[in-house]
Amino acid sequence: MIATHTIPDAFSPAECDRILALADAAPLRDAGLVRGQHDHGQRRAELSWLDEAEGSEWVMDRLVDVVRRANRSVFDFELTDFAESPQVARYGAERAGHFDWHADIGEGAVAARRKLTMVVQLSEPADYAGGGLEIMPSAAIITAPTQRGAATLFPSFMLHRVTPVTEGVRRSLTVWVHGPAFR
Numbered sequence: 001m002i003a004t005h006t007i008p009d010a011f012s013p014a015e016c017d018r019i020l021a022l023a024d025a026a027p028l029r030d031a032g033l034v035r036g037q038h039d040h041g042q043r044r045a046e047l048s049w050l051d052e053a054e055g056s057e058w059v060m061d062r063l064v065d066v067v068r069r070a071n072r073s074v075f076d077f078e079l080t081d082f083a084e085s086p087q088v089a090r091y092g093a094e095r096a097g098h099f100d101w102h103a104d105i106g107e108g109a110v111a112a113r114r115k116l117t118m119v120v121q122l123s124e125p126a127d128y129a130g131g132g133l134e135i136m137p138s139a140a141i142i143t144a145p146t147q148r149g150a151a152t153l154f155p156s157f158m159l160h161r162v163t164p165v166t167e168g169v170r171r172s173l174t175v176w177v178h179g180p181a182f183r
C-alpha cells in the first residue's frame with residue numbers, strides 16, 4: 001500500500017537556515033487569505049512564497065531532485081510539473097498555529113492537479129511543542145518525523161493536519177507536484 005515516505009536529510013540544518021532567510025525576505029501573508037483564496041478558517045499560519053524570494057533557485061533544484069528520487073523508489077506516479085510555488089509556513093504558539101484535517105487536492109484548476117505533497121521540516125524539534133504533521137493513510141495515523149531538514153512525501157489526496165503549536169514556532173516548507181488525473 002502506498003503510504004508516506006520520508007527522506008531524513010533532504011536539506012542540511014545550514015540549508016534550512018538559508019531557506020528561512022529567503023522566506024523572511026519575501027512578503028509574509030496570513031494563510032486566511034491565500035493569494036486571494038479564503039481557506040475557510042481551518043488554518044492559522046503565516047505564509048511566504050519562495051517564488052517571491054530572490055536567489056531561491058537552488059531550493060527548487062533540490063526539491064525536484066528529492067521528489068524524483070522518492071517517486072522512483074516509492075510512488076511511481078505520473079508527474080509532470082511543479083505548477084505552484086513552494087510555500088513556507090510559520091505556525092506560532094501565540095495564536096496556536098495549526099492546520100485542521102484536509103486533503104491538498106482542491107478546487108480550482110491548479111489545486112485539482114496536485115498529486116504528491118512534500119513537507120520539509122525547517123525548525124529544530126526542540127524549538128516548539130505541538131505542531132505535529134499527522135497523516136492518515138488508513139485508520140492508523142502516521143506522525144511525520146520532525147528532524148530538521150527531513151522531507152515527508154505523501155499522495156495529495158491523503159488526509160493530513162498540523163496539530164496546534166503550544167510552545168515556540170514551527171516552520172515548514174510545502175511543495176506540490178502536479179500531473180494528469182489518477183487512473
Ligand SMILES: O=C(O)CCC(=O)C(=O)O
Pocket residue numbers: 089099104119133160161162172173174
Ligand atoms: O506545514 C505542514 O506540515 C503541512 C502544510 C500543509 O498541509 C499544506 O500546506 O497543505
Ligand SMILES: [Fe+2]
Pocket residue numbers: 102103104117160
Ligand atoms: Fe496540506
